[in-house]
Each structure stands twice: as C-alpha cells, then as structure tokens.
Amino acid sequence: DTIRATSGFGPSHAIATDVYPTIFAKLEELTDGRWTGMDTPSGLVAPNEMSTSLRDGVTEFGPLLMPYFVAEYPDSVLVSELSMLGSSAKVVSSAVTEYIVTCEPCQAEFTRNGQVYLGSDTTPLYDLLSTRPVRTLDDMKGLKIRSGSPFYAAFIESTGGAPVQMPSSELFESLSQGVIDATFSSPHEIIANRLGDVVGYVTEIEQGVFNGAAVATAGKMLWDRMDTADRKALATASQYGLAAGLAGFDAQIAEVREQKLVEFIEPDQSLVDAKAAFNEERLANAAKILEERGVSDAQSKIDRYKALIEKWEGLVTPDMTPEALGELRAQEIWSQVDFATYGG
Amino acid sequence: MDPVTIGILSLAALLGLIMLRVPIAAALIGVSFVGIWAVAGFRPAFSMLSTIPYTTSASWTLSSIPMFLLMGYIAYHSGLTRGLFEAARVWWGWLPGGLAIASLAGASGFAAVSGSSVACSAAIGRIAVPEMARQGYDLRIATGSVAAGGTIGALIPPSIILILFGIQAQVSINDLFLGGLFVGLASLIFYIGAVLVVWWRNPAALPPAEPYTMGDRWRKTAEIWPVLLLIAAVFGGLFSGFFTATEAGAFGSFAALLIGVLRRSLSWADFKESLVDTLLSSGALFIIAIGANLFTRLVAMSGLSMQMGGFVESLGLGTFALLLVIVLIYLVLGMFLEPIGALLLTLPLFLPILAQHGVDKLWFGLLVAKLLEIGMITPPVGLNVFVIHSVARDYVRLEQVFAGIVPFIIADLALVGGMLALRGLI
C-alpha cells in the first residue's frame, strides 16, 4: 500500500528532500515492502490547511505546524512557550516527541482532530539574522525585527527592539527594502529561504528553537487501515526520517559557514545577560501564561517537560549519527507504546 | 475511472459550462467539487470546499488587489488621471498608438511597485481604458494592451512568483530579479511592437489626436501635478522602505483620496461610487480566484501532473525538444490554473529532469515566470483579462478583451522563442 503524503513546503524543503524520503525508505524496509509512501506535489495542501486535510483524508500524512492551530492543540503547543530549554535540536525534538506521546490531553487533541501524532522535529537554535551588524544590547534598540511567535516578540520587546509580524512570503522583500532590519530564525534559512541575498550578519544569540512542528502526523483514516505491526513500523520509520531532517539543517548551516555567505557575530556580554534574564523571567511566568491559554495544572506539565529535556541531554551525544538518533528515539519513546490502542 | 480520465473529463466539463454562459467562478468551483469527489470521495471534496474559500481570501498579501482597485476608481472618479492622459495625448497623441503605448509604459511603472500582475492591472485598468475609449481607440486593443501590460507586474521586481521560484529551485533571488527586470522590459518592447503592428495593419483602430501647439502642451503638463504627487507618494514610500509592496495599494488609495478631497474634485457621490465599484470588482474576482485555486487542487489530486512528469521523462527527448514540450505544457496549464498553484504543482516534476539536461535554473525560472504570466491573459481563465473586463465592462465585453489580447500573446510567444534561442547561445 502507498501512503499519500503531502510535505506542503515545496520540493526543496528538508521535509521533502530528507525527512519523508527517509521515512518511506525505512517503512518499506520494516514492512518488507508492504507499505511505502509518496509525497504528492506541493500545492495540494497548504500548511494552514493541514489539520482539516489530514482529518478528512485530503492527504494521509503531513507536517502539522501546531502554532497555526494554537487553539486546537493547547496542550501539545505548550512546549513552544518553553522554547528556551534544551541545548540542541536533537535533544529538544526528542524530548518534545516523548512529551506529546506520553501526554494524555495532547493525545486527546490529536484524536479529536482525526490525527495520529508520530513525532516532531525542531529547527536548530535561533539566531538574529540581520542586514547590519548587531553585537551589543544597545545595537538592538529600535531595530525592527520579524518575530514568529509570542516568545520571540516578548524577547525583542525586552531588548528595546520593535517586533514586526509579517508572513514569511514577504520576508525577503521587507529585509531587502529596509522595512525591517532583522528576523529571528535559524541560520539554515540563509540557504533554504534564500535570505543570504539580503542578510549580511548572524548574531549567534542561540535563543530557543521552533519546536511546534509535528512533522510526522498521520490521518486517522490511514491509521485505521494499518495493523499494529505496520503502525509500529511507521512510528519507527518516522524517527529515522526526523533525525535525517535535523542532519539536513545542520548540513545547510555548515554550508553557510563554509561558503562565508554571512558574517557570524559573537554577541557581547550585555546581550548574553539580557537573554538569560529574559529566559529566567519567562520560565518563571510560563505556568501563568499557559493557564491563561486553558492549560490545566501547567506547572507540573512544565516540570515533566524539563525532566524530559534533562533526560535527553544525557542520552544524546553531539556527534551522534542520524541513524543512531533514530534508533535511540524509536527505542526510548516507541518501544513501550501499545499500537493496538495508540491513536485510537 | 483512472485519475487522468477524470482530469481530462473535468477540463472538458469546465470548457462546456463556460461556453454555455455559466459564470466562470461557478463552473470552476462546481467542476472541482465533482472532480475531487470522483477522485477521492465526498469527504475530501466537501472538506476542500469548506476550507479553501477561507484560506484563499484570508490573505494579507492579496490585500493589495482591492486596495489598488480602489486607488484606480478614486483616481478615475476624481479626474486625477484624466490630466495624465491629457498630457500623454498632447505629447504623444500624434504617435501611432500613443495612448496604448503610454498605458503599457504606465503598467511597467506600476510593475515596480506591485508584486502581482492582477494588482498591477487593477491599478492601471480603470485609469487607462476610458481615456483610450474617449480618443476613439478600438476597445479590443485598448483593453488588451492594459491586460497584457499588467503581466509585466510579476516580471519586473518585486515579484511574488520570482521569490517563490528562487526559494523552491534554490536560485539567487537577486539574480532572478535582475533577469526579471530584463524580461519585463523586453516584454514592454515586444508589446509596443504589437501595438505598432496593429496600427500598421489597421490605422483606424488607433486614431491619432488632433495636433497641439507647444503652448497647449506645457499648459496641459502643468495640470498633471496631482497625479505626479500620487505617483511620487507610492514610489517614494516603497523605495525608501517606508512601506511594503502589499501596503502600497492602501497607501496609494489613501493618497488618491486625500488629493481628490483637497482639490475638491471628488464628490461624496464619486466617493461612494468608487467604493461600490471596488466591491463589485472584488466580488467578481475573488470568487474566481477561489475557483481557480480549487481547480488547481483537483489537478494535483487527480495525479494528472505526476503523470505528466513521467510522460515527459519517458519521451527521452533532446534538450531543445524537451523545453518545447515543457513550454507547451505551461501554456496549456496556464489556460486554466492560477500561476502560484501551477508553479508549485510543476516544479517538483520538471526541475530534476531539467537538471539532468544541464538547463540553467536561473534562465528556466525567468522562462517559467514569463509562461505563467501568459496564462494570466489566455482564455478561458485569465485573471488579468477578468480584472480589465471588470473595471471596463461598461464599454467592452469579455470576449472583446480576449480578442484584444491576441496580438500581445503573439508578441509573448515571439519573446519566449527569443528566450529559447538565447539559451542556445549561452
């Protein structure tokens, strides 16, 4: 059987080039060729249509960007508010995946929307990508910066910058014409979104990651067609694909550095201190912010997520290969899951 | 039924309904719904009809289209643009097709402010067509020149299509913009050529204005300061980084309103009429955009496009023949689909094949942008033609606009031929 997948972000996005091909190759291997998948051309489902499209069988497998649907997944997007935790994408994406798989309200959210959660990736750590050099806290004053989430908007405000909201489709033009001065993002976008043509500097603030992408999400209609062994195979294969995607981002950043497409700037102490102070205060207030969004018992959920981050800090080594990480995630997160009932 | 058959039947049904005077929006939406139902079942079809009208229209980026429409209507009703064309008439009116050429040049100017060709046509359409009608131009050539001129909007930077191509195909957007500037200006020159050929074959279609003295000319020129102010406000704001291309439309209509009120040339009735006209045009256009978007999903869902990629590969053609086939496919797709959808649909299929043949991606990006823009003016679904028809429907029928487009499509094909030839030289 062939899974009709929609990667949704275009043919050169890491999901289309690394994540999904790896998932489907591994799935074929694990099911002795009974199952494979095919990425239908982009243009079938836009990212902001993914939730209903998976539910109604427009597509069977796709990346769900939960911040687009924040009211539908209050418990699952909880991790976005804790974006400052974790030292690498490998750690954070694994901790997020384990958190959601073992979180009952999160599972209820996916079930209610006719979907089955099979794993998240995260971007590399976010830096400040700017058209002019930024080194100190003073340099941030009055800077117009695109922010993709409340976490970054609040951080920009705390440094004296002005957060600006705009769709990613306008990012290039706005940077190029000076409507904005910078964007918070991962440096891989310098290649992936062609920002190298307009951005000259990357200040390595390493402020959090984007962790709200449930890149491996299956429609319930597909899940119901699979037996327990095949379901397990799809969950396992997804971990290998997600790990391959992280390696793809890292390779793009390495290329940015190698080709010297931009100048990398070490932030000075004032900026590092400002970040630490902001993160500490934000973390202290996270429970309150989340309760306002309708998350119950937020503090104990935060504590559980923190513990998972620490667990994965201990498990993941920096030079771990994608295959090793995929295997580790499959073992640690999915080996105990009962696939007769999971996603039901 | 296999998906390809469903895809072909859908195209036939669409054409049939349009010929039977079913509103184009209704034909697109109805055929897409039934087609997706046949391919994938009722639930996905109903799901798409429930969500896509919202996701299509709920777009910040598209907001420049109603805003540029409003600017055009206000500028027209307040007589702001009359002066501009008066000036064009006294200076260039004696030239063969002078006003059509002035409109084309005006469209190219707006292309530098707007990222989409529909917005560009919206801005220039209401302004230019009535003036050409006044001078007694054949309305086919008058509307055709403006509809075609609008396509330059997505070639000269800024351009949504070129940015998207750059990201999807991993080509420098700056290089694409530079190339787009050349292709845009080349299109302008070819279109002017088309106007001259039409004049040469039928001088009565583009009658010259009566001669003016130099005194008349300077007096008329002095009268155009308000519209120069409007143009300066829109261009100055964009190039100084004061606002984005999306915001330029709102700013332009605000400036037009302000100038009209201050000059006391915009009455309350004019103002209301501008709003109603904008709403009527928006209502007619966006429901078609929703339909074109749904139809693109049907083509994606039917697997027709995937089959096409396989088919092209299986032909085992040489590079030039391959490019000809791809040009043909884009021309056919462009008849029915909206350009962004068609781009997303086709790039994953063609880029790998072209890479094997060593075709330069920058050159191909410019070719694709040009071909997709041709689709904006070809029947039966030509959004630029619909905009012009919508703003000028008091004077001209839809099929007359499509008829007026023919010389410009021929010019476009000549340009595409030139691009193919140029590639051989590289």
Next chain:
Amino acid sequence: MLKPIETAVARISMVLGGVVLLAMMLQVVIDVFMRAFLGAGFPATADLVGKYYMVAVSVLPLAMTELKRRHIEATVFTEKLTGWPLRAVLLLGLTVFGAVLAVLLWGSAVEAVSKTARRVYVEAGTMRFPTWPSYWILPVSFGLALLVNVIRLIELFTGRFAGTQHDPLEELESLKENA
C-alpha cells in the same frame, strides 16, 4: 414583493463592504506611520486585514455582484439565443451557481461552527487575537448570495427576469459624445 428583499440585501452588503474597505485602507496607513515613527505598528494589523477585512471584501459583495449581473461569464457562444433556449442557458447558469453556493454555505457554516466551538485565535505579537468570528463572514455572505440567486430563479420562471445583455456600445457612444 421580491424587490424590497433585493434592495435590502444590496444596501446591507454595500454599507458593510464600504466600511470594511475604508477601515482596511486607514488601518494599513496608520500601521505604516506607527511603525515608521513610533517603532511598533498598530497591533494585529496583518491579522485583522488578512482574516477579517480581506474575507469580507472577497465574499460579502457576492450578492450585489449577482444583483448587478457583474459575475464574469462568456457570452460569445450564446449571444444569438432568444426565447426558451436563452432561458435554458440562464437557468443552467443560475442552477449551477445556486448549487455551488449551497455547498459553500453548508461547508463554511460547518467550519464556522467548529472554529467557534474551539474559540479559535492566532498569536499576533504577544497578544491573542480571536479569529473565530471571521469564519462567520463566509456563511453569511454565501447565504445572501444564495438568497439573491433563488430570487433570480423565481423571476426567471415568472418571466420577470429576461437576462438580456447590457449593451456596452451604447455606453461607449455617450462617452465619445462627452469627450
């Protein structure tokens, strides 16, 4: 008896649509000035414009567009028709559009109910910006358009709607005379 309904529908969509157009223009301009001179722009402008104003401008005029016969259609193949063939063609167009509007009304209403149940919002800067009411613009607009469509069908059957084509040439002549 049907005319007052038509007039009411036209007036409602005209007033609401006009207000939305002006609000959209003014808010973008204010946002641009605030961003340039005060640092931060007007809160949630992109979301208000994208999710509310644009949806309203796109679909609210649909009823009016039908009332003024401004939907874009190709008349070239049917322009010679008169009598019952013409009425058959008009009936086909109105029926297809009516059916399409009915499905759109149904689908968008289902969608709006589900978004309302979840009190859907987006995050704009640091604030929560509710978007669920914007989903109701669609069923309301499609409903108004369907209403006009049904009235047209009734008029077609009672012979009060001839669907004769407005002749652009007359307009053109008067324009030339004024030139």
